[in-house]
Amino acid sequence: MALLEFRNAEYRLHEQTIVARTNIMLAEHTALAHACQDARAAATVGMMAAGIVRPTSGNVFVAAFDPRIQPVQVKRIVGYVPHEALAPDFDSFTRYVEYRAALWALPRAETVVRARALLDRLDGVHEAFAYPLVGALLSQPALLVLDRPGAVYAAQILSIAADCAVFSTHESERDAQRFADALAVYR
């Protein structure tokens, strides 16, 4: 069974096609770097895979759950890392982890310890990317969705997300290839 499946999924906004018809199959414990036509399409495909944007036509399934019908079940399976840098909303990393733990109903103290251990393994990664990445992995998702990640962080991503299937979106074929190559080297 595919963990992530796009079946003729398309997204249109105001008569404009943001994401052209897409078909994707991703199995458990595998990685896929998906190239899109531009940054907006990459962001939208990432959000579709995370279950926060529904396709206007076609279907997206995450572990056979349809985000249109079972959004909460989908969100329990997916960890999503947006492209935007983390704004300084939280005074400290602990505060940020506690916030995420509350939203995912995770035990607070245990989650903070786990988050610190994950962060320690992300040596050299900028906190704007490291914090959301750790945050996304706190609920131990089966699928990690990354919106336009940098290829330079491929090794660190794999080091802490080895148990997940990794789906990343990229704004060009070249970026996707670079990320896929970097993942292949470190896997």
Add this chain to the structure above:
Amino acid sequence: MRGQASLAIILARLRRERRVALVAMAGCGLVAYFQRLNDEPARLAAALVFGALTAIVIALLQRGSGRFRELELTELTAPLYGRELARATAAVPCLLLTAAMFAYWTVASVYRTPSLSQVAVAAFSSYAAALVAMCATVRRGIPRTLYIVLACAVAGAAFAIAQNDSALALLFCTICGFTALRQYGEALARYDPV
């Protein structure tokens, strides 16, 4: 709704809105000072108009403005239903409005003690306006404009009703607020943050 999740959402957003709270409180306090010599209906009208405007501005800042983009994305990826998220995010403008209304009536009471019904009508109409304006944040184009106009109209209608019966005005605001909150929850469940 998990209380822990709503509390986390409310606190995270309030932390970001500290300056907005101060500006709203200062603005409402200033309006109350300018209104110190006016009669009761004029003071109530000022509280309703300024409260509604503050409510609309604060509500519109909550979603789609880009100020809370990271929080929005985190909330939307969390395993929460639309109605749960709606209740938590709607509590934020209501809490900020409580602070702004508190500033207004504190300044107003220095010059003349307000009646409890006036305070309640002003607060409830502001909450209703905020909840109606929250519906505008998840819509685009004409529906968005209509919701903003409707939020303004709630305050006007509440004032007109309060001239005859304050209890009826409170009931009107409660019904408007409750309906708007349900609408907001349903719209949020279908909301695409593209």
